[in-house]
Amino acid sequence: MDASPDFPRQSRVPVFNMPGVVTLAIGLLLAIQAVREFLLPDTWDIRLVLDLALIPARWTLWFDPGQATEVIRAAADTGDPSLEAAREAFARYIVGEHALQPWTLVTYALLHGSWMHVIFNSVWLAAFGAPVARRCGALRWCVLALAGTAAGGLFHILIDPLGAGPLVGASAGISALMAAAARFVFQPPVSGYGAPAWQVPPARPAETIPELLRNRTAVSFLVIWLLTNLLFGLVSMPLVGENAAIAWDAHLGGFIAGFFLFPLVDPREPRRH
Template sequence: MDASPELPRQGRVPVFNLPGVVTASIAVLAAVHVVRTVLPDDLDLSLLLHLAFIPARWAAAFDPSSAAEIVRAAGEGAGTPDVLAARQDFARYLVADPAAMPWTGASYALLHGSWMHLIFNAVWLAAFGTPVARRYGALRYGLLALAGVVAGALTHLLLDPYSLMPLVGASAGISALMAAAARFVFQPPPPFVAGAPWQLPPRPKLQSIPELLRNRPAMLFLGIWFVTNLLFGVLALPLGGSEGPIAWDAHLGGFVAGFFLLPLMERRLGRSGA
């Protein structure tokens, strides 16, 4: 008599082997961008103004006395007289009736500057959101990404409070997921001898900061990531097909949030320690 358990029949192998929440995240970002491409220009501009994160708007809302400084700063920098005048007009519009619009600290992640910008972020989201979602589930994946998005916006506000450039893109949230994944993916799997076909190997533990510093693949990846963000930020070059320079400070804020918040989300091991 065969005492082995009856295992469920396997269905067809999916074309994209991504967790459902990651697929849904990419689908939502793509759907929002599709809507923007079919909207008239005036409606798309209104959507941008109501969902994008604009540091100067928050600065004026928190400190109304900074309005004059925001308008003055808008007239400085590179650009033709017409461009500088347009910037100042936009600054006057923002500070005329300042409202922080607190939801924009998260909603900006739904918008992207171009299809290439969206595709670039979708690839990174698939690569680093997948291990986080598989390890922690949809809820903690979402909370970690949201924390990275908000941390990225606040970091951008602190470092460039008078900026009129709308901040868009999910990169800060993806940076949080990237930092989280870096704490457990760049290491060999723990020793495991399967006793039965349905047994799963134990998941790798989170690496502490000293352990991560001794992990060459992890440090190489993190070093390339930091240098790339710094160079593109300092040189003010677009990355990933975005229409403007990358907000390296928002990426950094998201990364730090993901790196240090992840241990708080780590599930406790079972009673058996497996």
């Protein structure tokens, strides 16, 4: 009689050990960047940016057309004479366009400024999006990422309502996933369940805010993340290899949304007292 324990069947290790929704999202971002770089004519690419990027001034002018003069003045006041004329001309185009384009509140995340930008975001998406997808599933993952993207866009509009510069990049949605992951990935290892050693212990509920504040690793991560984004905001520091400054406000809006929305989409059972 075979008395050996019933070990779970071992499946082959996949080439990409990431949830399908994360792999699909990264593939989509890279594919869009490749199409823009290698296939689209410049005029089509400009049209794509105009149709999908988030431009705060569009929203401001839709609700208050009287801000047109302020939008043009803000665009011209760049401190760089070489860019002043081009930025003012673009602002005048946005003023004359008078189009809200509400879908841009999320579609801006599909576009990136360069290969460095999209690769950088893909790395963070793989690192923090994967644990959230494994815990929540593809549908809840998408809801959280889209909510963070929209929240980041709205916060960017509130901080820079007269801005005529296009906002692109998936960083706000990734920031939401980072905040969601922070609610559970820094928990100490589970022990004391009494289950056989080869069985994976059940995942615990996400940490409450008081529990999170007592978790030194989680607090260190949150402090470093907030200070880094504050630094980007104070000095308008661009990403390495980039010319445009990082939209710290969109990051912050997405992070806040992910932090507080995660318990609503987390499928784990609540604690039993």
